[in-house]
Every structure is written in structure tokens, then in C-alpha cells.
Amino acid sequence: MATHTLGSKTPAESYIHAVFEQLIAKNAHQPEFLQAVEEIFISLVPVFEQHPEYIQHNILSRIVEPDRIVSFRVSWQDDQNQVQVNRGYRVQFNNVVGPYKGGLRFHPSVNESIMKFLAFEQIFKNALTGLPIGGAKGGSDFNPKGKSNGEIMRFCQAYMTELYRHIGPDVDVPAGDIGVGAREIGFLFGQYKRIRNAHEAGVLTGKTPGYGGSLVRKEATGYGLVYFVEEMLRDISETFLNKTVVVSGSGNVAIYAIKKAQELGAKVVACSDSDGYIFDPDGIDLNIVKEIKEVNCERIKTYVNYRPNAIYTEDFRGIWSIPCDIALPCATQNEIDGDAARTLSANGVKVVAEGANMPSNLEAINVFLENGILFGPAKAANAGGVATSALEMAQNSGRNYWTFEEVDEKLRDIMKSIYAVSKEAAHKYGSEGNLVVGSNIAGFVKVADGMIAEGVY
Ligand SMILES: NC(=O)C1=CN([C@@H]2O[C@H](COP(=O)(O)OP(=O)(O)OC[C@H]3O[C@@H](n4cnc5c(N)ncnc54)[C@H](O)[C@@H]3O)[C@@H](O)[C@H]2O)C=CC1
Numbered sequence: 290m291a292t293h294t295l296g297s298k299t300p301a302e303s304y305i306h307a308v309f310e311q312l313i314a315k316n317a318h319q320p321e322f323l324q325a326v327e328e329i330f331i332s333l334v335p336v337f338e339q340h341p342e343y344i345q346h347n348i349l350s351r352i353v354e355p356d357r358i359v360s361f362r363v364s365w366q367d368d369q370n371q372v373q374v375n376r377g378y379r380v381q382f383n384n385v386v387g388p389y390k391g392g393l394r395f396h397p398s399v400n401e402s403i404m405k406f407l408a409f410e411q412i413f414k415n416a417l418t419g420l421p422i423g424g425a426k427g428g429s430d431f432n433p434k435g436k437s438n439g440e441i442m443r444f445c446q447a448y449m450t451e452l453y454r455h456i457g458p459d460v461d462v463p464a465g466d467i468g469v470g471a472r473e474i475g476f477l478f479g480q481y482k483r484i485r486n487a488h489e490a491g492v493l494t495g496k497t498p499g500y501g502g503s504l505v506r507k508e509a510t511g512y513g514l515v516y517f518v519e520e521m522l523r524d525i526s527e528t529f530l531n532k533t534v535v536v537s538g539s540g541n542v543a544i545y546a547i548k549k550a551q552e553l554g555a556k557v558v559a560c561s562d563s564d565g566y567i568f569d570p571d572g573i574d575l576n577i578v579k580e581i582k583e584v585n586c587e588r589i590k591t592y593v594n595y596r597p598n599a600i601y602t603e604d605f606r607g608i609w610s611i612p613c614d615i616a617l618p619c620a621t622q623n624e625i626d627g628d629a630a631r632t633l634s635a636n637g638v639k640v641v642a643e644g645a646n647m648p649s650n651l652e653a654i655n656v657f658l659e660n661g662i663l664f665g666p667a668k669a670a671n672a673g674g675v676a677t678s679a680l681e682m683a684q685n686s687g688r689n690y691w692t693f694e695e696v697d698e699k700l701r702d703i704m705k706s707i708y709a710v711s712k713e714a715a716h717k718y719g720s721e722g723n724l725v726v727g728s729n730i731a732g733f734v735k736v737a738d739g740m741i742a743e744g745v746y
Pocket residue numbers: 465466467468469510538539540541542543561562563564605619620621622624644645646671672674675
């Protein structure tokens with residue numbers, strides 16, 4: 290039986306408590322989903338104290354139930370002509386603010402709990418961007434590791450052969466996430482186009498610029514994360530210059546977070562993959578990481594073959610024992626637990642900001658907040674990716690292209706605005722400086738008000 294820390298002293302607390310108890314009863318075997326909901330529910334207590342209309346409209350019971358979950362068989366042929374079967378998902382959680390929007394994850398760990406937590410987070414993240422996009426997520430337990438290009442293509446085609454009937458430029462617009470990058474988006478788009486016989490560019494984002502993609506989308510989550518941290522640092526009259534930074538992961542988000550942090554004068558000393566981490570006391574050479582990950586598709590441990598001073602350690606969580614000023618978790622959910630957070634804190638970390646979705650568990654978040662560490666939660670700090678996807682949708686429907694500089698400037702403005710509204714909401718509801726509370730409240734209020742305006746359904 291899952292436990293939680295929600296109280297029940299006031300009417301608002303009692304309401305939130307009761308909805309969460311019902312949620313546990315219905316979703317007892319979905320720990321990631323319950324974790325994501327609990328984090329938001331804790332933040333919302335002061336909002337419900339001041340706005341009983343949200344209780345009258347029973348907003349919480351409605352907002353935790355997805356509009357629909359599509360789950361389907363994906364059969365495809367491997368290079369040995371053997372038929373393989375995976376499970377595909379699309380969770381369309383909430384489209385009050387705009388069409389469903391969120392990435393696709395191809396990873397063996399994918400299950401309904403992980404899909405629901407990601408889609409639930411996406412509702413509030415997307416609302417925070419200020420752009421008209423609702424929340425969704427999808428994917429499959431397909432493991433791309435070690436698969437040939439042909440196998441990836443056939444899997445993507447089989448996946449889209451079912452997914453196409455559930456999506457569309459004004460309905461639901463998927464994009465990438467773990468295991469899904471520009472190559473996979475290309476295969477998915479090609480199959481959608483063949484089935485529909487229409488070049489509906491706005492049906493997917495993360496396309497390459499040659500056929501409707503936006504410049505900066507590839508860089509956007511990592512760049513946006515660093516722009517968000519710039520705002521956090523500005524408030525304490527600091528910058529990235531000469532800061533020591535640790536970034537977990539070595540995929541899309543990690544690579545472009547490293548690039549932008551280095552451009553701003555930081556020394557990034559470590560990154561990782563799911564096997565282990567590398568520490569380079571001279572500062573990571575990003576060209577080598579890109580060659581290893583983007584060109585050769587190898588493990589990060591091969592980095593030490595190119596850099597004699599670098600050390601590889603086979604324990605991906607060990608990366609948080611490296612002393613740093615700024616920690617940017619950019620790999621996956623629950624990669625920082627309470628112990629890792631205490632180690633980071635004891636080593637003097639000043640800022641932690643989340644590039645991945647839910648990389649810190651609840652205990653870790655509390656350790657950071659209690660120790661006065663500036664903490665940038667995922668739904669605010671990594672929203673630059675989906676925001677730039679919404680800019681891609683705008684270019685697609687306007688049938689035009691914006692320059693790299695134009696999109697980058699819009700991204701920077703969006704990240705500044707997300708920081709400002711999160712900080713303002715935290716202040717308004719009595720949690721000065723707490724961006725977890727602030728971003729949860731700012732995202733929630735926008736969606737809840739929309740739900741009331743659009744009526745019960
Ligand atoms: N791609 C995007 O635009 C966005 C991605 N995110 C989140 O950022 C995180 C990373 O996503 P991407 O960089 O797009 O994926 P990716 O597939 O390009 O890279 C994932 C990275 O995480 C590492 N990783 C995966 N599982 C791991 C594990 N169990 N332990 C340690 N490392 C692990 C992989 O080795 C790889 O380096 C995910 O949490 C994703 O949901 C969030 C917002 C937008």
C-alpha cells in the first residue's frame with residue numbers, strides 16, 4: 290500500500306487528502322504516477338484554502354483521470370525476419386489549454402505508470418509555457434539499443450500504423466523523448482504521411498528543418514534549462530562564469546545543456562549514461578561526447594580512450610558525489626534520491642535544476658529546499674523543449690521558417706517568463722523562493738480555470 294504525507298486538518302487539506310486516497314486505491318501499482326501527483330497536491334494546499342470553487346468543481350478528481358489512454362500491439366520484423374511484438378501507448382491526459390502535446394519514449398522500462406506520470410507533468414509544464422498546448426505522452430517498451438537502422442525504421446512504421454488514427458495537428462502532436470530523436474521522428478512522419486496522403490507538417494515536432502522542423506528544437510531543452518538557471522543565478526547576483534557543473538546523461542538534453550553552460554563560461558566536469566559516469570578534471574570535451582553518442586552510438590566509458598586524465602566509474606548514480614556548484618540531472622526519473630541530495634548538499638552545491646523529468650524524488654527535493662539550495666523543478670526548468678515544439682507548430686501552420694536567432698530569442702524570453710511566473714506564484718501563496726510550489730501552482734491555476742470555463746465533461 291502506497292503511503293503519503295498529505296495532511297487533513299483544514300477543509301482544503303481534507304479534500305486533497307481524500308482525492309489522493311482514492312487515487313491510491315485505483316492506481317496502487319503505479320508508483321511513478323502517484324509520486325508525480327503527490328508532489329503537485331502538496332503544493333496546491335494554499336490554493337485550495339483560498340479558492341473553494343476548485344473544490345466545488347471537484348477539479349482534482351477530474352484532473353488526475355486522463356481523457357483517454359490508448360494501448361496497442363506493435364508487431365514488426367527484425368533483421369532475421371523474426372516477428373517481434375511490443376506494447377505501444379499514448380496517454381492523452383488533458384487538452385483544456387490546447388491540442389494534446391508531449392513526447393514519445395522508446396525504452397524497455399516504459400509502462401502505464403511511467404506514461405501517466407510523464408503525461409500528467411506535461412499538462413502543467415505546457416500550461417507554464419504560456420502557449421496553447423495540452424498534456425500528453427506516449428511511447429513503447431521497445432529497446433532501441435543495438436537495433437539496426439532498418440529495425441528502427443520498421444518499428445517506427447508499425448508504431449505509427451496504429452498511432453496515426455489518434456493524432457493530428459489540431460488533435461495531438463507527439464515529439465521526441467528518451468530513445469526518440471530526429472531519425473525516429475523522420476520515420477514516424479514518413480509513415481503518417483503515407484497513410485494520410487497529406488503533408489501535415491504540424492502533426493509531429495522535432496522534425497529536421499528540411500521538411501518542416503524548427504531551428505533550435507534540437508538544442509531547446511538543454512539551452513532552455515541553462516537559460517532558466519541563468520535567471521536563478523541572476524537573483525543571487527551570480528552567473529555561469531567559472532562555475533563547476535555536473536550534468537547527468539549524455540543524450541539530447543545533456544549535450545545541449547553542456548554546450549550552453551560551456552559557452553557561458555562554466556567548466557562541466559562530468560556526464561554519464563545508464564552504465565556509469567566520466568569525470569574529466571580538465572573539463573568535458575563535448576566534441577568527443579558527441580562523436581561517441583551521436584555518431585558512433587557507443588557507451589560513455591569510451592571517452593577515457595581519448596582523454597588520459599579522465600576517469601570512468603561504473604555506477605551512474607555515483608556522479609552526484611562529484612563536488613560542483615551547479616548540478617543538472619538530464620538523464621531519467623528518480624536518479625537523485627535523498628542520499629545523493631545530501632551528498633550534493635554536503636559538497637556545497639548551490640543550484641540544482643532538472644533537465645530530465647522528475648529526476649529528484651520527493652525526499653531529495655526536501656533536502657535541497659531545507660538546505661537553502663536553489664532548486665529548479667523539471668516542469669519549469671526543462672519546458673524549453675516543448676515550448677520550442679509549440680514554436681515549430683506555429684511555423685508549420687503559418688507555412689514559414691524563423692531564423693535560429695529568432696527562435697533562440699523567443700526561447701530565452703519564454704524561459705525568463707516561466708521563471709518569473711513561478712517565482713510570483715510562490716510569493717503570492719506564501720512560499721517565497723520555492724519554485725516547486727510556484728511552478729505547480731502557476732501551471733495548475735491556468736488549467737483549472739480553463740476546466741471551469743469549458744464546463745463539466
Ligand atoms: N528531449 C526533450 O526535448 C526533452 C526531454 N526531457 C527529459 O530529459 C531526459 C533525457 O531525455 P533525452 O535527452 O531526450 O533522451 P536521450 O535518449 O537523448 O538521452 C537519454 C540519456 O539518459 C541516459 N539514461 C537513460 N536511462 C538512464 C538510467 N536509467 N540511468 C542513467 N542514465 C540513463 C541515457 O544513457 C542517455 O544518455 C528524460 O527524462 C526526458 O523525459 C524533458 C524535456 C524535453
